[in-house]
Every structure is written in structure tokens, then in C-alpha cells.
Amino acid sequence: MGQDWTQLERALFDPAGHPGRVAVAEAVRELMRAVATTTAATDDELGEVAGRLRQITAGIVAGDRCVRYPLPTGPFSGRVLGSGDPVFGMFNPVAGPLVVTIEPDGTAAGVLTPSPLFEGPGGAVHGGYTAFLVDAVMGTLLRALGISALTGTLSVRYLALTPLARPLHLSAWVESTDGRKVTAAARITVDGRPTVTATGLFIAAAGPAQG
Numbered sequence: 001m002g003q004d005w006t007q008l009e010r011a012l013f014d015p016a017g018h019p020g021r022v023a024v025a026e027a028v029r030e031l032m033r034a035v036a037t038t039t040a041a042t043d044d045e046l047g048e049v050a051g052r053l054r055q056i057t058a059g060i061v062a063g064d065r066c067v068r069y070p071l072p073t074g075p076f077s078g079r080v081l082g083s084g085d086p087v088f089g090m091f092n093p094v095a096g097p098l099v100v101t102i103e104p105d106g107t108a109a110g111v112l113t114p115s116p117l118f119e120g121p122g123g124a125v126h127g128g129y130t131a132f133l134v135d136a137v138m139g140t141l142l143r144a145l146g147i148s149a150l151t152g153t154l155s156v157r158y159l160a161l162t163p164l165a166r167p168l169h170l171s172a173w174v175e176s177t178d179g180r181k182v183t184a185a186a187r188i189t190v191d192g193r194p195t196v197t198a199t200g201l202f203i204a205a206a207g208p209a210q211g
């Protein structure tokens with residue numbers, strides 16, 4: 001199905017060409033996790049860390065938007081390497097990053113172990129975060145299939161609490177197409193057990209694909 005991502009990435013986005021940006025995003029992810037979960041550090045120690053962090057931040061000139069390279073418009077398959085995207089972007093510290101692979105059969109598969117930063121009720125993953133993940137994996141699949149579309153309606157069914165600190169296996173596929181309306185479905189499975197299913201009604205752009 002289309003070109004393999006590994007061929008396209010060389011033309012559009014190759015993370016190997018940005019080792020510093022990828023490394024700093026990873027370091028900030030680790031920092032966020034440590035800050036949100038530490039019970040060992042005292043309040044005074046953390047206040048001192050805050051001062052040092054502000055000095056580091058002052059040395060980086062911030063922009064208004066995440067640095068990102070456009071995804072190809074599809075069709076493409078293989079592992080999707082995102083740059084600034086909040087779900088799979090390797091430059092974005094908020095991103096898992098989710099690893100998404102577009103399979104030759106036109107479906108998407110992804111895996112991610114959620115950070116404790118996204119804890120919701122019951123010591124489990126926040127439902128808004130799992131909704132974010134299923135929306136992203138469906139949207140990415142459509143992009144890979146060559147469909148530039150926005151989510152019109154997202155319906156999420158929470159079957160069971162999604163545990164933290166376990167790999168979440170995501171899958172997405174297209175259910176049907178009706179003109180510009182494309183219905184996709186997605187599922188999250190943990191240890192072989194489905195915890196979330198979703199349906200997305202995506203509205204394809206009337207014009208050409210956007211980056």
C-alpha cells in the first residue's frame with residue numbers, strides 16, 4: 001500500500017537529523033515524570049530545582065507553535081515518525097510518544113505505555129487521554145490512506161479501567177465511507193483485554209490535503 005514511510009521520512013522528516021531536539025524532548029519527558037511523582041525530594045529542594053529550570057528555559061528562545069514537519073499525504077505504510085504532534089511527535093515532550101505503524105492491509109497499530117502524568121480515577125489512565133489516543137490513531141490512519149479529514153464526531157465506550165504502567169495496544173481501521181464522511185473504529189487492548197472502543201466520524205476535506 002503506497003510507499004513505505006522509511007522512504008518518505010528521508011524526504012520529509014528524519015529524526016536522525018535532529019538528535020539534540022529528540023534528546024531534549026525525551027529528557028523533558030523524564031523530568032515531568034520525576035517532578036509529578038517524586039516523594040523523596042523536599043519542598044525546598046524542589047523550589048531550588050524550579051530556579052535552575054527557569055534559568056535553562058530563559059536560555060531557549062520559545063516560539064508560538066511546535067516545530068513540526070508535515071506528514072506525507074499518503075497513501076503510505078510502515079512506522080509513522082511524527083515531529084511536533086502531541087501524540088506521536090518525537091520533538092514534543094507531551095507526546096508518549098505513541099509508536100504507530102500502518103499495516104499493509106490498511107489498518108493501524110500502535111503501542112504506548114502511558115505516563116503517570118495521565119492518571120485519572122482509580123489509579124487508571126484518564127479517559128480523556130485514551131480518547132485523545134484513539135482519535136489520533138484513527139486520524140493518522142486516514143492520513144496514511146490518503147484521506148485528509150477532521151474528526152466530526154468521536155464516540156468512546158469505556159469497557160473497563162485502562163491500567164497505568166502497562167503497554168496499551170491500539171488498533172484502528174476504516175468501517176465505511178459515504179462521500180466525504182468516513183467512519184473509522186479503534187480499540188485499546190491491555191494484556192489481551194479490550195478496555196476502550198471508539199468510533200470516529202471523520203469529514204474529509206473538500207479541497208486538497210493539508211500538511
Ligand SMILES: CCCCCCCCCC(=O)SCCNC(=O)CCNC(=O)[C@H](O)C(C)(C)COP(=O)(O)OP(=O)(O)OC[C@H]1O[C@@H](n2cnc3c(N)ncnc32)[C@H](O)[C@@H]1OP(=O)(O)O
Pocket residue numbers: 071085135136137138139140143149150151152153179180181201203206211
Ligand atoms: C497531521 C495528521 C495526522 C494526525 C492525525 C491526528 C488526528 C487528530 C484529529 C483531530 O483532532 S481533528 C480536530 C478536531 N476536529 C475539529 O476541530 C473539526 C471542527 N469542525 C469542522 O472543521 C467542520 O465542522 C467539519 C470539517 C467537521 C465539517 O464542516 P464542513 O463544512 O466541511 O461539512 P459540511 O457542513 O459540508 O457537512 C458535510 C457532511 O458531514 C456531516 N457533518 C458535518 N459536521 C459533522 C460532525 N461534526 N459530525 C458528524 N457529521 C458531520 C454533515 O451532516 C454533512 O453530511 P451530509 O453530506 O450527509 O449532508
